[in-house]
Amino acid sequence: MTKPIIHIVAGGPRNLIPDLSLFIDHPVLWAGVDHGVRTIFQAGIAPHVAVGDFDSISKEEWQQIEKKVPAIHKFRPEKDETDMELALLWAVGQTPEKIVIFGATGGRLDHFMANAFLVAAYKQKYPDIMFELIDTNNTISVWLPGMHTIEQDTAKKYVSFIPVFNEVIGLTLSGFKYPLRNHTVPLGSSLCVSNELIRQTGHFSFEKGILMMIRSMD
Structure with missing residues (x-):
């Protein structure tokens, strides 16, 4: 069903x-x-x-x-x-x-x-x-550890990643204007705010934590 x-x-x-x-x-x-x-x-x-x-x-x-x-x-x-x-x-x-x-x-x-x-x-x-x-103006979603794929959205081109509850460990971003590799993002960090996809498809992954993704209009 x-x-x-x-x-x-x-x-x-x-x-x-x-x-x-x-x-x-x-x-x-x-x-x-x-x-x-x-x-x-x-x-x-x-x-x-x-x-x-x-x-x-x-x-x-x-x-x-x-x-x-x-x-x-x-x-x-x-x-x-x-x-x-x-x-x-x-x-x-x-x-x-x-x-x-x-x-x-x-x-x-x-x-x-x-x-x-x-x-x-x-x-x-x-x-x-x-x-x-x-x-x-915004779409907010919540993600758990693993590999995730997102598609480009021309209406909501800005993509921000916000740790929730605790730090996020091992964050990797590919296909983004500002890529990351195996980075630890502390709780309260603004490091991953206002990123953008530079390809039709982007990927993000992390090993531990909870990540809130916010896709926003200008």
Whole structure:
């Protein structure tokens, strides 16, 4: 059986969320997190599940959710997990191939930082799942040790590598403007920020650590 792809839409700034209607014909499962359910509706998409405490939802919006969303997971505002983590817990339970998150960047920095580190932690726990956070200017993904290949993206030509939690050991970059070979990148280092691919295909590998890759527009 083919593993599903899940798109999670959180309640981040609408102007930073790509046009979700471009994905209407894609075979994905849609999950709305709190106010993100409304964003999915506005794109003309029927969400499969709604998750959160819905404390920012109006009475009319809640009635629409109850009417149009087949699976609703509603929680009390007083809880240990964030709404995003609750959505991720549901998503990984579907044994997906990939989880793409929209509306988790921009706006409140505490929300963004929490979401970024949450995704990194989930990648550690679920190494077979691909995790991405996407907004109009950036694509963020998390990688574990090994050899990886990426394709050139003319829209998001800048590629940055950020160690997460601990240093990254043995980082090698080939096909990049600024190559590296078997380099240790300390936590907090800006060494690997704003690199660029100089070939159609680039490769990166490392031996130990967790690496966040950010592909950005100018």
